[in-house]
Amino acid sequence: MKALVLKAKDVPLSWEDFPGPTPQAGEVVVEPQTAALNHRDVWITKGLYPGIVFPGILGSDGAGMLAGREVLINPNIGWGPNPRVQKRSYSILGMPKHGTMAEKVSVGEDRVHDKPPHLSWEEAAALPLAGMTAYRALFSRGALEAGEKVLITGIGGGVALFALQFALAAGAEVYVTSSSGGKIARAMEMGASGGAGYTQNGWEKELANQAGGFNLILDSAGGAGFSFFPKLCHYGARIVSYGGSKGAVPNFTPQSIFWKQISILGSTMASDEEFAEMLAFVSLHRIHPVIDSVYPITRAEEAFERLARGEQFGKVVFRVRD
Amino acid sequence: MKALVLKAKDVPLSWEDFPGPTPQAGEVVVEPQTAALNHRDVWITKGLYPGIVFPGILGSDGAGMLAGREVLINPNIGWGPNPRVQKRSYSILGMPKHGTMAEKVSVGEDRVHDKPPHLSWEEAAALPLAGMTAYRALFSRGALEAGEKVLITGIGGGVALFALQFALAAGAEVYVTSSSGGKIARAMEMGASGGAGYTQNGWEKELANQAGGFNLILDSAGGAGFSFFPKLCHYGARIVSYGGSKGAVPNFTPQSIFWKQISILGSTMASDEEFAEMLAFVSLHRIHPVIDSVYPITRAEEAFERLARGEQFGKVVFRVRD
Numbered sequence: 045m046k047a048l049v050l051k052a053k054d055v056p057l058s059w060e061d062f063p064g065p066t067p068q069a070g071e072v073v074v075e076p077q078t079a080a081l082n083h084r085d086v087w088i089t090k091g092l093y094p095g096i097v098f099p100g101i102l103g104s105d106g107a108g109m110l111a112g113r114e115v116l117i118n119p120n121i122g123w124g125p126n127p128r129v130q131k132r133s134y135s136i137l138g139m140p141k142h143g144t145m146a147e148k149v150s151v152g153e154d155r156v157h158d159k160p161p162h163l164s165w166e167e168a169a170a171l172p173l174a175g176m177t178a179y180r181a182l183f184s185r186g187a188l189e190a191g192e193k194v195l196i197t198g199i200g201g202g203v204a205l206f207a208l209q210f211a212l213a214a215g216a217e218v219y220v221t222s223s224s225g226g227k228i229a230r231a232m233e234m235g236a237s238g239g240a241g242y243t244q245n246g247w248e249k250e251l252a253n254q255a256g257g258f259n260l261i262l263d264s265a266g267g268a269g270f271s272f273f274p275k276l277c278h279y280g281a282r283i284v285s286y287g288g289s290k291g292a293v294p295n296f297t298p299q300s301i302f303w304k305q306i307s308i309l310g311s312t313m314a315s316d317e318e319f320a321e322m323l324a325f326v327s328l329h330r331i332h333p334v335i336d337s338v339y340p341i342t343r344a345e346e347a348f349e350r351l352a353r354g355e356q357f358g359k360v361v362f363r364v365r366d
Numbered sequence: 367m368k369a370l371v372l373k374a375k376d377v378p379l380s381w382e383d384f385p386g387p388t389p390q391a392g393e394v395v396v397e398p399q400t401a402a403l404n405h406r407d408v409w410i411t412k413g414l415y416p417g418i419v420f421p422g423i424l425g426s427d428g429a430g431m432l433a434g435r436e437v438l439i440n441p442n443i444g445w446g447p448n449p450r451v452q453k454r455s456y457s458i459l460g461m462p463k464h465g466t467m468a469e470k471v472s473v474g475e476d477r478v479h480d481k482p483p484h485l486s487w488e489e490a491a492a493l494p495l496a497g498m499t500a501y502r503a504l505f506s507r508g509a510l511e512a513g514e515k516v517l518i519t520g521i522g523g524g525v526a527l528f529a530l531q532f533a534l535a536a537g538a539e540v541y542v543t544s545s546s547g548g549k550i551a552r553a554m555e556m557g558a559s560g561g562a563g564y565t566q567n568g569w570e571k572e573l574a575n576q577a578g579g580f581n582l583i584l585d586s587a588g589g590a591g592f593s594f595f596p597k598l599c600h601y602g603a604r605i606v607s608y609g610g611s612k613g614a615v616p617n618f619t620p621q622s623i624f625w626k627q628i629s630i631l632g633s634t635m636a637s638d639e640e641f642a643e644m645l646a647f648v649s650l651h652r653i654h655p656v657i658d659s660v661y662p663i664t665r666a667e668e669a670f671e672r673l674a675r676g677e678q679f680g681k682v683v684f685r686v687r688d
Contacts, residue, residue, distance in 0.1 A: 129602030129627045185627075266620035280451030288620030296618045298588035298610030301632030305451045305507075308630040310623030 047146030048344050050100045053091035059342050062101065065142060065150035072110055072153045074117060078169035079144040079341070080105035081360040082202065083287075086352050088139050097140045104137045106144025107159055107168035108364070114159040116168045117144065117151055118176075118319045127184075127315040136173075136313070144169075145341060147364065157320070160327045170333035170359035171326065172319070174202030179322035180314035181262055181284045182207050183214075190215030192259035195251065195276065197242065197269065200227040200357045203286060205334045207262050208234060213329040219255050221247065221269075227357055234334075248272040257281075265290040274300035282307045334358030340366070369468035370666050372422045375413035381664050384423065387464060387472035394432055394475045396439060400491035401466040401663070402427035403682040404524065405609075408674050410461050419462045426459045428466025429481055429490035430686070436481040438490045439466065439473055440498075440641045449506075449637040458495075458635065466491075467663060469686065479642070482649045492655035492681035493648065495635070496524030501644035502636035503584055503606045504529050505536075512537030514581035517573065517598065519564065519591065522549040522679045525608060527656045529584050530556060535651040541577050543569065543591075549679055556656075570594040579603075587612040596622035604629045656680030662688070 047062035067073055085102045087093055104119035121141060124131035137143050137151065159168045181203070182188050194211045196204050199220035211218050212235045220231045220239040228239035238254040240247040257278040263270060267290025273283050285308060301308065314322065325331075336358035339347040347360045369384035389395055407424045409415050426441035443463060446453035459465050459473065481490045503525070504510050516533045518526050521542035533540050534557045542553045542561040550561035560576040562569040579600040585592060589612025595605050607630060623630065636644065647653075658680035661669040669682045 126602070132601060263620075270620070279454060280448070285620040285624050287624060291621075292617050292619045295614050297614045298585070298592070298607040298632070299613075301630070302607050302609060302634050304632060305634065306632045308623070310620070310626060310628045312624050312627065 045147040047101045047142075048103070048341055050089060050098065050102055052098055053089065053096070057089065057102075057344050057348070059344065062099075062146065064148050067150040070152055071150045072156060073148050073150050074106065074108045074110045074115060074156065075148055076106040076108035076144050076146065076169075076364045077165040078107050079103045079362045079364055080169040080173075081347055081351050081362070082173050083351065084136070084173075085138065086348055089348065093139065095140060100139055101142035101146050102138045103143030103145035103149070104173045105169050105171070106149060107165055110156055115156045116159050116172055117149070118155045118157060118316060119173050120155070120313065120316055120319065121152070123315050127317055130313065130315075145344070145362065145364070157323055160323060162327065162330055163332070166335055166338050166361045166363075167333045169361055170202070170335055173313070174359065175206045175322050175326065175333070176314035176319045177203045177286055177312070178206035178210055179325065180318050181286050181311040182210055182260070184314070184318055185309045185311040186260045186262065186282050186284045188214055188216055188260055192216050193255050193257065193278075194218045195221070195255070195258045195261045197221045197261070197263045198265055199231045199236070199239070200224065200354075201264065202359045203264065204262070205358055208236060209331050209334075210325065213325070213331060216260075217255075219251060219258070221251070230357055242269050248276060252276060260284070262286070264288070266293050267291055268294055271295045274304065274306055277304060277306050279304045280306075282309055284309045284311050286311045336360050338363060367469040369423045369464075370425070370663055372411060372420065372424055374420055375411065375418070379411065379424075379666050379670070381666065384421075384468065386470050389472040392474055393472045394478060395470050395472050396428065396430045396432045396437060396478065397470055398428040398430035398466050398468065398491075398686045399487040400429050401425045401684045401686055402491040402495075403669055403673050403684070404495050405673065406458070406495075407460065408670055411670065415461065417462060422461055423464035423468050423471075424460050425465030425467035425471070426495045427491050427493070428471060429487055432478055437478045438481050438494055439471070440477045440479060440638060441495050442477070442635065442638055442641065443474070445637050449639055452635065452637075467666070467684065467686070479645055482645060484649065484652055485654070488657050488660050488683045488685075489655045491683050492524070492657055494641070496681065497528045497644050497648065497655070498636035498641045499525045499608055499634070500528035500532055501647065502640050503608050503633040504532055504582070506636070506640055507631045507633040508582045508584065508604050508606045510536055510538055510582055514538050515577050515579065515600075516540045517543070517577070517580045517583040519543045519583070519585045520587055521553045521558070521561070522546065522676075523586065524681045525586065526584070527680055530558060531653050532647065535647070535653060538582075539577075541573060541580070543573070552679055564591050570598060574598060582606070584608070586610070588615050589613055590616055593617045596626065596628055599626060599628050601626045602628075604631055606631045606633050608633045658682050660685060
């Protein structure tokens with residue numbers, strides 16, 4: 045088969061011949077039509093992940109055919125029996141296990157779900173990893189309720205956009221941040237009530253003026269911006285952190301969270317049950333993932349660069365087959 | 367009546383004549399036998415609290431007589447209908463409302479509970495504020511389960527000691543920290559499995575060696591020590607913060623919490639329902655509060671100084687009547 049092969053860190057990926065998968069007991073071979081990119085894939089190409097093996101095939105997100113059936117893949121491998129937290133041995137499809145950026149991928153048969161019929165192949169591949177991450181962060185960890193005010197930072201990223209769509213579908217009032225005024229405007233076209241550019245002085249006051257305060261904040265940045273979140277929180281609010289691209293949080297104090305009973309909740313991925321719930325939610329509300337761009341997989345390098353530069357608004361998708 | 371009167375900040379308290387309370391509708395007048403000190407009282411005497419009024423009568427904790435009935439007082443005023451979080455207008459007995467360090471105190475009739483019969487007057491006054499804070503932090507916020515490993519920092523403080531007793535009664539395995547080796551030894555006599563001196567280099571490695579890792583950490587300090595907590599946490603662990611005496615946390619990163627699904631949970635006081643549950647728990651398990659020292663209220667200044675110096679192991683209690 046052909047696959048997008050990662051041979052070493054910081055070496056361009058190449059679409060080339062690679063031995064096809066040998067399914068283990070309980071596995072099936074899916075033939076991806078589409079795959080999607082995640083930041084995780086970019087970080088792996090730079091060596092910024094534990095336990096990277098070469099040669100490898102990236103890709104946690106994929107949709108394709110399995111014996112005439114249209115399916116998408118749950119990228120969880122071995123979450124374990126506790127819905128609250130994954131086992132330490134948990135891993136994600138696409139490293140070290142060969143992923144979806146290939147003509148064939150072998151996955152556990154219980155990893156395969158029917159593709160929601162309202163989704164195109166591109167939309168189906170865009171959904172799994174970012175959709176499940178947003179779902180758990182918003183509902184299981186964030187305990188979002190209808191009518192609450194939600195702040196989603198860094199709108200434009202895959203998880204952030206699913207969180208926007210899911211929160212709106214659940215009846216929340218949503219505000220966003222971005223470094224790009226254009227992305228904020230697009231989020232407001234999608235239904236966000238307001239937003240602020242986090243690179244502008246006083247963005248937090250601007251948000252406080254617009255919204256009054258928040259019941260739930262979803263963030264994948266950390267850094268200096270995070271320090272303002274407790275002030276923006278209502279009593280009893282939750283701050284869900286699913287990433288830390290801006291690193292350490294300066295000036296975090298217990299005083300800022302204990303009197304207001306604020307919860308700061310780390311979240312990553314989702315249990316298998318949450319994955320199934322997320323698919324049902326997307327089908328019920330006829331949610332269409334936001335696609336930033338679609339590339340033939342032979343032009344993968346351009347796609348990786350687009351994601352690395354943070355230019356995207358929505359998911360970057362590969363067509364694996366024409 | 368006589369009362370311990372706070373006339374201005376940083377002025378010694380004096381036991382002197384003061385107008386007795388005029389109960390409002392729905393209030394009853396309790397005659398305290400005993401009262402207990404909290405850090406809150408110390409901070410108020412230094413002016414470190416919002417909305418201080420002079421002259422005032424301190425004291426959130428008290429036990430005494432009400433029409434021939436032995437009672438203790440729930441110090442909550444106006445928590446509100448949501449058990450998850452108090453209303454913004456919520457306040458605590460003892461400022462601005464006159465508190466228990468007086469011969470008479472007027473409180474809402476639903477603030478009064480029967481004194482658990484196994485408690486002395488001194489123990490009954492020691493229980494309310496610290497006991498309710500420990501109960502909520504451990505069970506409602508911390509979701510403690512039997513068999514889990516718990517770290518309680520700063521053992522010797524009132525909340526920390528109740529948390530130790532409650533966690534042991536609930537079947538947890540408890541470790542402690544202190545700056546004092548003597549306090550750690552006393553905690554181990556009470557049932558703690560181990561501990562480490564947080565002023566010693568490598569205390570966090572010592573704890574990791576002893577316990578392996580923790581499911582729940584209770585902390586009222588923040589500061590540099592807090593930065594080590596995520597490393598000491600098992601996957602899915604909770605860090606409950608109910609105070610911040612050491613201030614800002616250097617080097618807090620989202621990376622340290624999201625993959626391990628760690629929750630950092632601000633907590634303060636407890637709802638009225640939790641207060642009642644705490645009393646039932648203390649009665650069921652025949653828990654006796656740890657009393658550090660008992661002072662006649664005429665020697666209040668010595669007691670305030672003892673608490674301010676952090677020398678205590680357990681609650682500092684006043685005898686209001688002889």
